[in-house]
Amino acid sequence: MAIPTPGRPVRGSRSGAPIMALFDLLGRRWGMGILWRLSEGPCTFRELQTRCETISPTILNRRLKELREALLIERCADGYKLTDLGAELYGLLVPLGSYARTWAACLRAETDEA
Amino acid sequence: MAIPTPGRPVRGSRSGAPIMALFDLLGRRWGMGILWRLSEGPCTFRELQTRCETISPTILNRRLKELREALLIERCADGYKLTDLGAELYGLLVPLGSYARTWAACLRAETDEA
DNA sequence: CCCATTGCTACATTTAATGTAGCATAGCCG
DNA sequence: CGGCTATGCTACATTAAATGTAGCAATGGG
Numbered sequence: 001m002a003i004p005t006p007g008r009p010v011r012g013s014r015s016g017a018p019i020m021a022l023f024d025l026l027g028r029r030w031g032m033g034i035l036w037r038l039s040e041g042p043c044t045f046r047e048l049q050t051r052c053e054t055i056s057p058t059i060l061n062r063r064l065k066e067l068r069e070a071l072l073i074e075r076c077a078d079g080y081k082l083t084d085l086g087a088e089l090y091g092l093l094v095p096l097g098s099y100a101r102t103w104a105a106c107l108r109a110e111t112d113e114a
Numbered sequence: 115m116a117i118p119t120p121g122r123p124v125r126g127s128r129s130g131a132p133i134m135a136l137f138d139l140l141g142r143r144w145g146m147g148i149l150w151r152l153s154e155g156p157c158t159f160r161e162l163q164t165r166c167e168t169i170s171p172t173i174l175n176r177r178l179k180e181l182r183e184a185l186l187i188e189r190c191a192d193g194y195k196l197t198d199l200g201a202e203l204y205g206l207l208v209p210l211g212s213y214a215r216t217w218a219a220c221l222r223a224e225t226d227e228a
Numbered sequence: 229c230c231c232a233t234t235g236c237t238a239c240a241t242t243t244a245a246t247g248t249a250g251c252a253t254a255g256c257c258g
Numbered sequence: 259c260g261g262c263t264a265t266g267c268t269a270c271a272t273t274a275a276a277t278g279t280a281g282c283a284a285t286g287g288g
Binding site: 168 | 279
């Protein structure tokens with residue numbers, strides 16, 4: 001699957017709105033998860049596979065290719081790492097971490113009362 | 115597909131880390147796009163379908179069910195709208211909009227020079 | 229009653245993800 | 259050198275998810 005290109009039709013925008021292209025890319029399975037795990041530090045393919053806990057090498061490899069093409073990650077001596085552009089994106093995802101805990105608490109509360 | 119439940123195994127975390135559960139949910143096709151479009155204001159199923167430009171009713175309906183179950187959106191007189199929890203999440207996605215434009219510019223630059 | 233709009237569902241097809249096995253290369257150690 | 263380990267993958271068969279089109283049942287006018 002080719003990477004979504006801003007300016008060309010993407011899922012959610014026939015005109016290729018950048019945000020929709022980004023959502024299309026990050027919305028692929030494991031997309032954000034890989035960025036998140038890689039933010040813990042550069043690592044090898046196999047180490048990344050371990051960090052992701054349940055990813056298959058097939059899909060890890062495909063996402064890595066896409067994310068490299070999208071300039072978010074790159075190869076290095078230790079295997080793979082975030083580019084500056086990727087690190088910047090990661091920075092925007094960080095707040096989702098604490099939000100997720102709030103969200104989880106709400107879900108639990110809802111489930112309990114039901 | 116059941117919604118990923120924090121605390122139970124999800125993609126990326128056997129122990130169910132909230133952030134991975136959230137990534138699993140938002141990482142489903144159209145997940146973030148629907149939130150984004152709904153943030154423009156409450157609307158009907160069909161209007162939302164139009165805003166999304168290219169979504170099929172099948173998958174729109176499925177995502178709506180999931181997002182409702184996840185307490186991010188709810189039904190209202192006008193059709194659907196974000197819950198407070200969903201609006202809060204949307205707030206965290208907003209910065210991705212301007213980031214996406216930067217990212218698009220970098221991609222274009224890269225493509226041009228190659 | 230007729231027509232338009234609503235929120236969907238059915239179903240057939242295409243595409244993506246999974247899981248397991250294993251190969252080819254590179255580096256060490258004796 | 260031979261044998262071991264780790265690396266980055268790829269092949270392939272299976273399952274699951276997304277797509278696209280058609281259309282139905284319900285509601286609310288006029």
